Amino acid sequence: MGRGRRGLVAVAVTVVCAVTVLGAPGTAFAHAGNTSGPDPSPSTPASASPTPPPDKELEAVRARLDALYHQAALATDAYNAAEEKAQRQSAELVELAGKIVETRQRLDALKDRAGAAARQQYRTGGLPPAARLVLSDDPRQFLDGASLIAQGERAAGGLIEETVRAQQDLKQYSADASAHWRELEANRKAKAAAKQKVEKQVAEAEQLESRLEKEQRERLAELERQAAAEAQTAWLDSGALDEVKGKASTEGEQAVRYATGQLGKPYEWGAEGPRTYDCSGLTFQAWAHAGHPIPRTSQEQWKQLHHVDVADMRPGDLVIYFADASHVGMYIGDGKVVHAPRPGRTVTVTGAGSMPILGVVRPDA
Template identity: 50%
Template sequence: MSERLVRLACTAAVAAQAVLAPVPALAVPDAQPPVAELLTDLQQLYRQAEQATETYNAAEERLNRQRAEVIRLDGELAGARRSLHSSKDEAGRLARQQYQSSTGISPYVRLLLARDPQHALDEGHVIGELARERAKTVGRLADGEKKQADLARKARKALDTRLLLAEGQKKQRDEVRDRLLDVERMLASLTPDQLTALAALERTETADAQRKLTVSGALSATTPPPSQEGDRAVRYAVRQLGKPYEWGAAGPKAYDCSGLTSQAWDHAGTPIPRTSQEQWAHLPHVPLNELRPGDLVVYFPEATHVALYLGNGRVVQAPRPGAKVKVSPIAANPILGAVRPDPKARPLAHYTPPTVPEGATEGPDEGFGASQPTVPTPT
């Protein structure tokens, strides 16, 4: 075959592939953008995914609280109905007693005609007590009916709210799914060499940020000891090293960033809010130069990522989809600030840090070179 025919055949094959091959959702242009630009785009996608995840987690927390409120109101309503039924039975019993004791003669005439006036007086007292008891029972009956109606109305409203929250949670779940699909499509569009270059560039950027933070004096040269609760939180987090990141997960097999920190402090005996944004909003802030193990380091202006401080400029974190729980430099992400779940707890007099397993600092903080992020399946 001549050289001209070979060129024509290759051209035809390429054209056929262009027609028959499915077009990817995020097509990669012939002229690839610089690695730094790719890194910025991918970091932005991860940030959007994590922000959507934290919003989903907040929706899940609200839904859980509403479920508990519905259960509580249903229990109160059931109790009110039992009490109302009991009051009705009591009112009926008293009505029968009064009917059986009634003679149609006034108490004054009965007293005049009685052979034993004292007995008549005692009998009248008993009848009066029965009447007063009946009046109280009727009052309780009316109150019970009102309480049951109020509780029934609140229970219906609580159930309606729960349904609305469940619908909102579904939308947030779909938002996370869309953002993770964007990440997956971009990762799939990159070559192995590009992924390697991205990981290397981000490691370089992290090392530079860590060096600048250390040189600035923002971190203390020595790490003060944690409280007893902080020590327990750190040891729990260290035991989770190597477990995969999974959006919306709070253990024990997988975690997202705030799932790890909230569970660590829950196991330490100091429950804290579930999401990074709530942790930043509701826990006392501490300066970076006063950090002690167990404190939480919060990242990005929207407080969408969080890690647990290990000491000596390192954190334990669930970095992002595709990565695992690991030890990272504190400057692995742009720092917003830090919070302390136990501000009033005294530091330990003597502290021995937990042993960090070999390889805990290895592996990507960024998740580029690991398996692609798991995209949640709609349910």
């Protein structure tokens, strides 16, 4: 077994142990220097397993929370994408419905014209125009009538062609509307499934955190800050920002101003302001207020927006995190991003390198 596999096994065992401890009713983590309760008996075997240090247990909890919130972030992106698609499909359905109504009105008008022509023919004795022309004794009337007949035949042919086109349009619009409706229904189911997954992951994470005592929650938050600081320091030490000197565009400045104006507002999955945000909801609204709409989700922002090198990064650019593009923050300069972290947190500023960077995209490239 290689070193990597042994490491994975060790981490898995640690997490399982931590979750088992947490699962016991009324169980709290051990505190360093805790002397409450009876002293151990001298007969206690020397080989008895010692209580793991608190930080080790809390690190296992932090790893589990990170995994749960990461899965929630992925499900949130799926929900947001489904919501955006549903809005687009609904708008298309409304447009198609308008075209169907308009085409039906056009068909009714064509039918009225055809009916008027039939009634006119009935009033003239039912003879076709060409037959009435042949029976005329007046040569001048014959010549004038021939021109009128040609015009009438062209009009009748045009009426038939227009009617056929209208019928074909109506058939196509109706088929498109049916297809859009089926897609909308399927998308609603996908959105409901994503919503259920988000709620499940967040509820499990919140339940896990609720079992911690106050001191343990504070220590857990401190461990999170330490891990972020260490990652940021390592990123800066790598020289990643040595060449970063780009200045924000006018739109980028507006986006940064909006995003930093939301500091302290709570995270809420699926939210895009003005009181709460998720990560991509914050960047989406910031660039919308800058007059430059962008995709709603971090994954679509990564797919659709222009990619730039970290060395060319400038304020207003979006930093996409994790291999699955499940998180996004906005670069504001000096190696920092503003972002909406996760449930239970608020919009805040943190080091751009505090999380694994997938890449950088520029909305106004």
